[in-house]
Amino acid sequence: MQIVTALSQISDRYEALFVDLWGCVHDGVRAIPGAVEALTAYRDKGGKVILVTNSPRPRAGVARQLVGFGVPETAYDDIATSGDSARLAMFDGIVGRRVWHLGPPHDAGFFEPPSILSDPAPIERVSLDQAEGIVCTGPFDPSADPGTLRPELLAAKTRGMKLLCANPDIVVDRGEVREWCAGAIAALYTEMGGESLYFGKPHPPIYDLxxxxxxxxxDIPDHAILAIGDGPATDAAGAMGEDLDLLFISGGLGAAETGTVRGGDPDPGKLDRWLGEVGIEATYVIGTLR
Structure with a gap:
């Protein structure tokens, strides 16, 4: 493992980047200036950047969101979202045709058929008692403990319903506020004996996308692709599972544990201990993407 202070120190070794968004390129409120500058500079030299995000939104929805955050199109080439990966499976009927949407109203775009499907299964959103399966794009209230959904999940488990998880993230930080994600609900459902299906990081479908x-x-081989992210159970585990080199962002979800101050570098001793505890094998580590 090598601690670096700038992407440019290692970027010449790679032809493409698979870059996480939340915690790496933006903080849920605004763009991280150093990250935008680093990615734009990398592309100016001919590198390719694919944003790989566990957002349940379709690619177009994420692109619109990035504009609002101040992330310019010059910082990336394309976007792969867990939402798009999961939508393809949903419109194949993986959890049935009548589904209960467990998620906020602003995720309604998830239910628009992807243009690449010529014959998508008709999907109808219904109440839980009429549903064949669950499509979870996130909690109704991201500040509420996922355990508040136990009654609904128990009813679903009793009926043998599958839960499609459109975002495997457990938590994210929106600015200074930590919020629950769909992955926390899916993990609880599995713990209760239900069956959860995942399509975002660290699972293979989103990397295929x-x-x-x-x-x-x-046409770029895997050995020339560098994965960048801050999530131990998503970005790091995914890169390791796909045998991709990893630049781990220590100033994201693991900032406190690694002693990474805002805009600075991790404490080497704390970093080594924590990486060992969570089982991360990073090729490189940087405090923030810059």
């Missing part, structure tokens, strides 16, 4: 997005613009 990212490689497809990359292949449309360049």
């Amino acid at each position: 990212a490689r497809r997005r990359l292949a449309r613009i360049a």
Whole structure:
């Protein structure tokens, strides 16, 4: 493992980047300036950037959101979202045709059929008691403990319903506020004996989608791809599972544990201990993407 202070120290070794969004490129409120500058500079030298995010939104929805955060299109080539990966499975009928949407109203775009499907299964959103399966894009209230959903999840488990998880993230930090994600609900459902189906990081489908997005613009082998992210159970585990080199962002979800102050570098001793505890094998570590 090598601690670096800038992406440019290692970027010449790679032809493409698979970059996490939340905690790496933006904080849920605004763009991280150093990250935008680093990615733009990398692309200016010919590198390709695929944003790989566990957002349940379709690619177009994430692109619109990035504009609002101040992330310019010059910072990336394409986007692969867990939402798109999960939508393909949903419109194949993986959890049935009548589904209960467990998620906020602003995720309604998830239920728009992908243009790449010629014959999508008709999907109808219904109440839980009429549903064949659950589509979880996130909690109704991201500040509420997922345990408040136990009654609904128990009813679903009793009926043998599958839960499609459109975002495997457990938590994210929106600015200074930590919020629960769909992954926390899916984990609880599994713990209760239900069956949860995942399509975002660290699971293979989203990496297959990212490689497809990359292949449309360049033919780049895996050994020339660098994964960048801050989530131990998602970004790091995914990169390790896909045998991709990893630049781990210590100033994201693991900032406190690694002693990474805002805009600074991790404490080497705390970093080594924590990486060992969570089982991360990072090729490189940086405090923030810059």
